[in-house]
Amino acid sequence: MATTDGLDNPAVSRSSELEDFILWNAQQFAFPPSxxxxxxxxxxxxxxxxxxxxxxxxxxxxxxxxxxxxxxxxxxxxxxxxxxxxxxxxxxxxxxxxxxxxxxxxxxxxxxxxxxxxxxxxxxxxxxxxxxxxxxxxxxxxxxxxxxxxxPQGLRSDPEQHVRMWERFRDLVASGMPVAEARQLVDDTLGAELRQMSQLIPVSGDCSIR
Known part of the structure; x- marks a missing residue:
């Protein structure tokens, strides 16, 4: 029997769960700096x-x-x-x-x-x-x-950048862009800017930062 709402389709269910996780995860890093x-x-x-x-x-x-x-x-x-x-x-x-x-x-x-x-x-x-x-x-x-x-779920080196990422992601999803595509677009742009900042590269057996 065919379904129209996708509730009986495991692939659709998994997709929805992943989208919910992406939305939740993005919002977790958008809290105000302190x-x-x-x-x-x-x-x-x-x-x-x-x-x-x-x-x-x-x-x-x-x-x-x-x-x-x-x-x-x-x-x-x-x-x-x-x-x-x-x-x-x-x-x-x-x-x-x-x-x-x-x-x-x-x-x-x-x-x-x-x-x-x-x-x-x-x-x-x-x-x-x-x-x-x-x-x-x-x-x-x-x-x-x-x-x-x-x-919180994380500690951020640049909280303001994470807030900008969340606002851009939220606007893209509100415009109708699929959640996964919106996440990828934000990651390729604002996320790339964040990755260019200082990385917390550890030294084995040490607690110093490079």
């Missing part, structure tokens, strides 16, 4: 870094890990490890010139990302564990706080 963000960004850059390995996406999906749900995935890994050797660690993924709130696990000295991505990411990446983050009970479950302030 003194707290700038101060925290500088503090985090001084913390030691580790190299994390990301297993293949199909392996993570096969064991029940959910795309882009890193905190829940790592909490489940720690809770369900029969040997009790998995440790859930939260902190910051280094992404160009920005820091992304993220969770990984440490198992016998090996650092692993348990979270599959909609878009394939690098097999290895640098991560900054942050013991100053604490999880508190909130209306929607547990939420991360640092220094008494609820932690």
């Amino acid at each position: 003194e707290w963000e700038a101060k925290t960004f500088a503090e985090v850059l001084l913390l030691p870094r580790v190299e994390v390995t990301r297993p293949p996406k199909h392996d993570l999906l096969a064991v029940g890990m959910m795309p882009h749900d890193c905190h829940a995935n790592c909490a489940a890994q720690e809770a369900n490890d029969p040997d009790g050797e998995s440790r859930h660690v939260w902190g910051w993924l280094i992404n160009g010139s920005d820091l992304i709130l993220h969770s990984v696990v440490e198992i016998r000295g090996q650092w692993l990302c348990m979270t599959p991505q909609h878009r394939e990411g690098p097999a290895r990446f640098n991560f900054i564990p942050d013991a100053a983050i604490e999880w508190r009970n909130a209306d929607n479950g547990k939420e991360p706080f640092r220094g008494g302030v609820q932690v």
